[in-house]
Amino acid sequence: MGDFSTWLAMGGYAAFVWPSYAITAVLLIGLLVVSLWNLRRGEAELARNDRAGRTGAPGRRDRKVPHP
Amino acid sequence: MHRFANPARFQRLAGAILPWSAGLTVLLSIVGLWFALVASPPDYQQSETVRIMYVHVPAAWMALFVYANLAVASAIGLVWKHPLADLAAKAMAPIGATFTGVCLITGALWGQPMWGTWWVWDARLTSVLILFFFYVGHIALTNAFDDPTRGTRAAAVLALVGVVNLPIVKFSVDWWNTLHQPASITRLDAPAIHPSMLTPLLLMALAFFGYYVTVLILRLRHEIVCRKLRALRLTQGMGAPAMVEQGGS
Numbered sequence: 001m002g003d004f005s006t007w008l009a010m011g012g013y014a015a016f017v018w019p020s021y022a023i024t025a026v027l028l029i030g031l032l033v034v035s036l037w038n039l040r041r042g043e044a045e046l047a048r049n050d051r052a053g054r055t056g057a058p059g060r061r062d063r064k065v066p067h068p
Numbered sequence: 069m070h071r072f073a074n075p076a077r078f079q080r081l082a083g084a085i086l087p088w089s090a091g092l093t094v095l096l097s098i099v100g101l102w103f104a105l106v107a108s109p110p111d112y113q114q115s116e117t118v119r120i121m122y123v124h125v126p127a128a129w130m131a132l133f134v135y136a137n138l139a140v141a142s143a144i145g146l147v148w149k150h151p152l153a154d155l156a157a158k159a160m161a162p163i164g165a166t167f168t169g170v171c172l173i174t175g176a177l178w179g180q181p182m183w184g185t186w187w188v189w190d191a192r193l194t195s196v197l198i199l200f201f202f203y204v205g206h207i208a209l210t211n212a213f214d215d216p217t218r219g220t221r222a223a224a225v226l227a228l229v230g231v232v233n234l235p236i237v238k239f240s241v242d243w244w245n246t247l248h249q250p251a252s253i254t255r256l257d258a259p260a261i262h263p264s265m266l267t268p269l270l271l272m273a274l275a276f277f278g279y280y281v282t283v284l285i286l287r288l289r290h291e292i293v294c295r296k297l298r299a300l301r302l303t304q305g306m307g308a309p310a311m312v313e314q315g316g317s
Contacts, residue, residue: 007106011116016181020174021105024123028279031166035286042293049300 075152075292082285089285093278100271108268118265120178126273127170130280131199132234134164138206139231142224152288154220155295157227158210159287163280165203171196183247191240192248199237202230216298 010017104122111118138160144153175193176186187193206223213219241250252260261269 010119011110013115013117013181016177017116017119020120020123020177021101023173023177024127024170027166027170031162032279032283032286035283035290039286039290039293042290042297046293046296046300049297053300 078152078288079292082289086282086285089278089281093275093282096271096275096278100268100275103268103271108264111265114182117178117181120174121265122268122272124171124174124178125269126276127167127174128196129273130276131164131168131171131196132237133277134160134167134280135199135202135227135230135234138164138227142227145220146224146228151295152292154224155291156284156288157206157224158220159284159291161203161206161210161223163283163287165200165207167276167280168196168200168203172200179247188247190246190248191244192237192246195233195237195240198233199230202226202233206230 008014100122104119108119108122110116138157141153141157141160144150145157172193175196179188180186205226209223209226210216210219213222240246241248
């Protein structure tokens, strides 16, 4: 346990080392999640349009598409 | 080049690459983080803060690399009016902005304990901040017009203007006196860094590269979907299905 707390303390620089990694992870994972989420929404919208087109319905073109 | 610029061919190629790039990103991140945070030694001058380097430097490399990609895509989009290149540029800018943001924030977190300041207005730091503004400007311009073609063109011109800034970022540490240390890896002689520190640095850089490829594919697919939806909307709106594929609308 002593080893682990020494490691966490980062030689007294824990307040700089850990936030660096945390902020990097939050930003990169955040962008990944937003990108995935937008793609899913767009694909679902396209699928709805395809179905609507096949049945001859007017389609849901009033829906907003995410566009970052 | 044109062989890969066909959207259908891109989708096939991207589908083949995506599982590999995603898997390798996860694997390289885990191994890279192990080396960066556990298995590498503290620096004799900088102690444990040297570990910030393993995210800061790869983020900086990617910030420059993505901008070079953005400029090439913009040039292809402007000269050959290639719709996939335009969409690629649009997909790249937020990724590059994120890497630049990571570089600036981790740089501040490294500067405070080592230089005694979060920020100095010197050549390296200022030119990276300008790089960040070019990315943000690109994103803003792309979305600033009702007609997406106009936004894409304006953003592409901005991207090409910003290329001037790339060598300034790269060589600022050699051209001007600065607090920032010069390059350790890309020197003409051997790298001035011990293998125990070079290993996590290169692993994290590869992980960031894999992340870039993965997220770029996802974002580019999203742009292609949006383009299809815009085309569908136009055909439904005008009742003239033949008119829409022109001009990348």
